[in-house]
Amino acid sequence: MTPASQRLLKSLHTEIALIQRFLLALQAESRALESPDLPDALSASTLKKNACADLLTRANHERGGILQELGFSDDRQGLESAAQDQPSLQAAVRELLELAEQARQLNGANGAIIDVHLKHTQQTLDGLRALTGENTLYDASGRTRKTTGNQRNIKAG
Numbered sequence: 001m002t003p004a005s006q007r008l009l010k011s012l013h014t015e016i017a018l019i020q021r022f023l024l025a026l027q028a029e030s031r032a033l034e035s036p037d038l039p040d041a042l043s044a045s046t047l048k049k050n051a052c053a054d055l056l057t058r059a060n061h062e063r064g065g066i067l068q069e070l071g072f073s074d075d076r077q078g079l080e081s082a083a084q085d086q087p088s089l090q091a092a093v094r095e096l097l098e099l100a101e102q103a104r105q106l107n108g109a110n111g112a113i114i115d116v117h118l119k120h121t122q123q124t125l126d127g128l129r130a131l132t133g134e135n136t137l138y139d140a141s142g143r144t145r146k147t148t149g150n151q152r153n154i155k156a157g
Contacts, residue, residue: 002070004069004070005086005088011066012092015059016099018052021048026045026049028048030106030113033110080093
């Protein structure tokens with residue numbers, strides 16, 4: 001195994017550990033979304049998820065640089081080609097791709113739950129506006145603002 005291949009393997013193990021942390025944050029987010037009475041838990045999981053995402057982005061760039069140094073593209077195809085070329089990378093690549101798929105699915109499911117919550121909130125606000133005949137709302141800073149009849153819905157994910 002070449003020194004660059006060894007660095008790639010080390011990079012893959014780093015990414016695997018980061019994705020495992022990211023999955024834990026997604027699981028915490030999922031639990032918080034199922035228990036809307038825990039807003040602090042949702043905030044905490046979001047902070048952890050965002051921190052992990054930043055670290056994963058850096059690790060991904062590092063891996064991409066090593067792949068290019070080895071003569072492969074810095075995408076999934078390049079990673080799979082490197083694993084075919086270097087059998088010692090195959091287990092780590094397979095684990096990384098499996099964990100990444102789990103994270104993608106769980107993140108998508110959480111996004112769908114958030115989307116439902118946002119739609120419900122929007123419908124509730126629309127109902128309150130219709131009942132009161134008011135067209136003002138409080139924004140995030142606590143100031144009132146005029147609303148118009150054609151509010152657009154917010155979509156997560």
